[in-house]
Amino acid sequence: MSALVTNKLVKRFGGVLATDHVSLTVEPGELHAIIGPNGAGKSTLIGQLAGEIASDEGRIELFGADVTHVRTHLRAQMGLARTYQVTQLAKEFTALDNVLLAVNARAKHNFRFWGNAHDDVTSMQKATTALATVGMSAMHNATVGTLAHGEQRQLEIAMALATEPKLLLLDEPLAGMSQGESGAIVALLKSLKGRYPMLLVEHDMEAVFALADRVSVLVYGRVIATDTPDRIRENREVRAAYLGDAA
Ligand code: ADP
Ligand code: MG
Numbered sequence: 001m002s003a004l005v006t007n008k009l010v011k012r013f014g015g016v017l018a019t020d021h022v023s024l025t026v027e028p029g030e031l032h033a034i035i036g037p038n039g040a041g042k043s044t045l046i047g048q049l050a051g052e053i054a055s056d057e058g059r060i061e062l063f064g065a066d067v068t069h070v071r072t073h074l075r076a077q078m079g080l081a082r083t084y085q086v087t088q089l090a091k092e093f094t095a096l097d098n099v100l101l102a103v104n105a106r107a108k109h110n111f112r113f114w115g116n117a118h119d120d121v122t123s124m125q126k127a128t129t130a131l132a133t134v135g136m137s138a139m140h141n142a143t144v145g146t147l148a149h150g151e152q153r154q155l156e157i158a159m160a161l162a163t164e165p166k167l168l169l170l171d172e173p174l175a176g177m178s179q180g181e182s183g184a185i186v187a188l189l190k191s192l193k194g195r196y197p198m199l200l201v202e203h204d205m206e207a208v209f210a211l212a213d214r215v216s217v218l219v220y221g222r223v224i225a226t227d228t229p230d231r232i233r234e235n236r237e238v239r240a241a242y243l244g245d246a247a
Helices: 042-050 072-077 095-106 121-133 149-162 179-192 205-211 229-234 236-241
Strands: 004-013 016-026 031-035 057-062 080-083 167-171 198-201 214-219 222-227
Touching (some): 016 031, 016 042, 016 057, 016 222, 031 205, 042 080, 042 167, 042 198, 072 080, 072 095, 080 149, 095 121, 095 149, 121 149, 149 179, 179 198, 179 205, 205 229, 214 229, 222 229, 229 236
Parallel strands (some): 031 214, 080 167, 167 198
Antiparallel strands (some): 004 016, 004 057, 214 222
């Protein structure tokens, strides 16, 4: 069974077809990357998958269940976790508190204030495990606003992992990073590969070709090709439309 299936997914903003009958799958353990120019509809698609943007047409299946009309928090409870293109962190709080917030926001019980969350052994365990996974064990008590941009992005991935997801949606985790910082995230994503199915939206081609099992190319809301990285690199239509090559 696929982790994720979309069938002819459509979102219109006025006259703009932000996503135009998008059909794709993410298989168990697969890292499926989506590339495409600015405005291609990548973030819109992630929003539709997460349930934050209502689709106008089409169907979304999560682990075989139709979730097209299922609300965001229920999709999260089914194991869907996402990160955002622009960081969504509580910058005045510590790294640990941010992760605890993510754990408790997704938990089945009602939201609990983090004052209590520090005493909750299970939440604390999930949070510290996630911080260790992204290599931030030494930064539990760092105020998020003081962390480097790359560390903040790593923290966001920790927040997604702490919810013990079954599928990860990552919207440009390398956005705005220096070379060194993006190397650290690429290594992290590589270490997560196979442990979680991932849909990775990314602008950085090198990273995509290094990480992905399959790549889909989105142009003006349409998937123009889905294939292995090698074959995407060779694809004439892709080169003409996206890689800026007249081949
Ligand atoms: P990408 O993430 O690939 O850069 P987006 O999904 O952000 O692309 O945008 C796809 C298209 O939809 C663009 O033309 C953008 O201007 C438009 N769009 C995105 N969000 C909205 C919105 N909330 N209202 C109106 N138009 C939007
Ligand atoms: Mg985007």
